[in-house]
Amino acid sequence: RKDVREFETKQKKESEKLEIQREMEATKVRDEIAQIRNADDQRLMKEKYASDQQVRKDVREFQKTQKKEAEKEEIRREMEATKERDAVAQIRKADDQRLM
Numbered sequence: 001r002k003d004v005r006e007f008e009t010k011q012k013k014e015s016e017k018l019e020i021q022r023e024m025e026a027t028k029v030r031d032e033i034a035q036i037r038n039a040d041d042q043r044l045m046k047e048k049y050a051s052d053q054q055v056r057k058d059v060r061e062f063q064k065t066q067k068k069e070a071e072k073e074e075i076r077r078e079m080e081a082t083k084e085r086d087a088v089a090q091i092r093k094a095d096d097q098r099l100m
Helices: 002-099
Strands: none
Touching: none
């Protein structure tokens, strides 16, 4: 009887020990998974930040290009208007000379 009790006690302790080991392993695995997820979240946040930065840079570049194009168009219009004014002035001058 005593041997049976000792055996049962020993079995119970071994079972508890194994249960604690399983819980520790499970905790370790959960911690590793959490670390992986955390690292993945950080990577995604960095990628999103980099992507947002790139979008802002692209928008600034586009706006600069648009501004330069608008300035070129304005200069072209001014040159066209100047040519027209010069042509009108020459015609008037020619008319004035013809009338004299």
